[in-house]
Amino acid sequence: MSTPTMSEKTLSLTVRGPGGGRGETEVFVAETGDGPPVLLLHGGGPGASGVSNYVRNIEALAAGHRVIVPDLPGYGRSRKHIDQSDPFGYLADAVRGVLDALGLERAHLVGNSYGGSAALRLALDTPQRVDRLVLMGPGGIGTTRALPTPGLNALLNYYRGTGPSRAKLEEFIREHLVFDPSTVPAEAIEARYQASIDPEVVADPPLRRPSGPGALRTLWRMDLTRDRRLAELHTPTLVVWGAEDRVNRPSGGTTLADTMPQATLLQFARTGHWVQFEQAAMFNHVVRGFLDEGQDR
DSSP, X not given: OOOOXXXXXXXXXXXXOGGGOEEEEEEEEEEEXXXXXXXXXXOOSTXXXXXXXXXXXHHHHTTTSEXXXXXXXXXXXXXXXXXXXXXXXXXXXXXXXXHHHTTOSOEEEEEETHHHHHHHHHHHHOGGGEEEEEEESOSOSSTTSSOOOHHHHHHHTTTSTTOOOHXXXXXXXXXXXXXXXXXXXXXXXXXXXXXXXXXXXXXXXSSOOXXXXXXXXXXXXXXXXXXXXXXXXXXXXXXXXXXXXXXXXXXXXXXXXXXXXXXXXXXXXXXXXXXXXXXXXXXXXXXXXXXXXXXXX
């Protein structure tokens, strides 16, 4: 696994905060390639980051696009705090801030899991900023209508109880993120474990169970299928899901395809939550074709 040489920068952004105020954050961004811009938004598992999440996809997508890969707030080399009262809204605002800082009026968004939730929320809030959407096993799809999956429980419990450990992280990745655990090298797990124990992250985990007086309201905000705008969102969307996803239920793909006017569902057999990793060659081929469909419009 390798990625091409990428330029790197840290963007200073003004984003929304609790109560509707504004605050400052910093988002690390790596980019490569030329062409229509596409942002790759990573998932929310412990130790996640942009480039590591898309290590098998960046080079292929950069063959015809300007590929922009941020570390979402709370992860990687970005600032380690997000607004827990509305996580998806906060992340969407940060991604929109990245577009503004880079002078981009519109871009394609590719989002995996937590990043898919952020991408979809951004499109719901400001559809004019999004060209095409690719959502891979996004979170927030029917999350208040059933108990959390074992994989989601493992993710949310990583910093609870005995706290983070390499064993807990390895179990989460090998047992819940992928269909075939042998596909994930030990060095990838070690790198994610080291990132997951950053003291700032341990003190303020970016993805955790809502708690406190506003917990119920936060849960409802994080169920994007309860947003009436979903049925009116005409952004061309490719929904990608692993048939053996143990984190976010594959039935979510059908929900989106049945609700969104221009959504197409593609499900991968014998594949878990990391479609872009386990099925990289097919994923890259399909996504490039989908994004290229809109270039002459």
